[in-house]
């Protein structure tokens with residue numbers, strides 16, 4: 001169990017992201033049902049089926065929240081009771097467990113009651129109870145000063161996220177069921193107003209929390225917490241751009257109900273995808289100490305500039321034997337041989353003890369990132385040329401398979417196939433686990449996209465795999481952790497990975513819109529994603545760890 005604590009720590013961030021997503025969709029769908037679907041039902045042809053569909057989304061999200069929160073409590077209880085040897089009954093009386101159980105009770109009640117003849121006020125009260133319990137597991141609960149106002153601000157923030165992002169699945173459902181311009185205008189107008197209220201909640205509370213938890217510009221760029229809020233702000237601005245595009249289209253619909261609404265739906269799909277990525281960033285954010293609490297070990301602008309100064313990429317690799325772990329293992333092997341004993345392992349994945357590192361390890365990792373940069377740069381350029389009409393370049397997705405093999409062999413030299421640690425044992429190390437997941441993602445979307453482009457697969461839903469997995473890869477990269485003891489070095493690496501994650505999300509969303517929009521919109525976004533891959537390649541080529 002102790003060897004799984006690191007992995008559990010990482011899995012709890014992913015689970016928290018899913019919990020926040022389920023909560024936002026449940027509350028968002030509930031508000032959509034009560035503030036849009038029900039009041040507008042008499043004026044909408046498929047009014048009843050939109051009502052039933054929205055209630056179904058509330059129920060599914062409530063049950064998903066119940067499941068995620070239950071798993072979260074189980075995971076945290078297992079880790080706590082095994083690491084601090086406390087009886088489970090004691091751990092279940094902790095604040096996080098009580099708040100979690102309150103969320104589960106409210107979610108269960110909502111799942112049972114939604115769609116039945118119950119007063120709206122009761123459903124709203126249950127939603128409010130769930131939201132209140134959710135704020136009790138945020139940083140605000142741990143603050144000594146201004147706890148109540150911060151709890152209210154956290155609640156406002158999560159409410160804003162639910163109204164705007166959480167309501168999108170219902171909005172998409174309504175748009176897909178309505179068949180006339182008048183109906184689209186009604187739904188679009190009401191949802192635009194609700195989204196604006198959501199945006200206002202998010203911005204006001206986001207700024208208040210940034211002042212309370214970050215407190216200075218240096219806290220913003222010099223701490224992991226600040227950088228993650230920065231990533232959220234970047235995605236928020238992208239969302240605002242899409243939201244503004246939809247607002248303008250709804251205004252056109254008001255003037256002319258014959259206005260085509262395909263873009264409204266496709267932008268809403270893209271908004272939801274980016275919103276999901278923000279939930280992953282938020283989950284990663286809440287697992288980091290607020291910037292105001294990290295006054296030491298902050299990174300300065302000078303250190304950031306120095307680390308990102310362009311240098312010629314490292315295209316030659318150090319020997320595997322020169323790596324710190326290989327040398328330590330050799331020492332231990334020689335010693336054990338002298339004593340005719342079984343050699344001790346130099347590193348045990350999941351033990352919580354970071355593996356040794358040296359200049360050779362840094363060179364090895366830089367070499368990996370630089371060659372990965374060469375691969376991704378080539379992919380971006382060939383995809384661009386293919387998009388501009390060079391047919392022979394259509395096989396560019398095959399380069400992803402080359403990249404996957406390269407990363408599988410070289411990402412983790414301490415583990416199989418290059419190192420002594422077995423494949424399955426190595427998965428206890430969070431960083432190795434994440435690298436293996438990334439390799440798998442790259443193989444799947446590389447193969448699918450190649451089959452789509454080379455003509456083996458019709459460009460139908462199969463073509464969705466590449467953009468969706470690219471977005472997922474970007475979201476996972478936002479939660480990527482490094483087992484590096486030095487906080488500063490860890491942040492300097494994160495400062496490189498965060499733009500890679502954001503460009504991955506942008507590229508995936510742009511490819512999705514290329515598939516779903518009509519020209520000329522599809523042609524414009526069709527240039528955005530290859531360019532984002534070119535930029536990812538260039539950032540990787542300048543990646544440094546020292």
Ligand code: HEM
Pocket residue numbers: 020137138139140154157158161165202203205206207209210213229232233236239275278279282283285286290
């Ligand atoms: C659509 C945009 C956004 C969404 C959907 C969103 C969503 C969320 C969610 C769900 C959380 C709570 C996570 C948790 O405690 O479980 C959160 C936390 C946070 N958000 Fe946002 N957010 C958005 C934009 C922003 C913006 C623009 C800012 C800054 C100006 C911001 C600042 C923060 C901060 C500081 C926290 C952490 C609170 C803490 O440490 O407990 N967010 N966000």
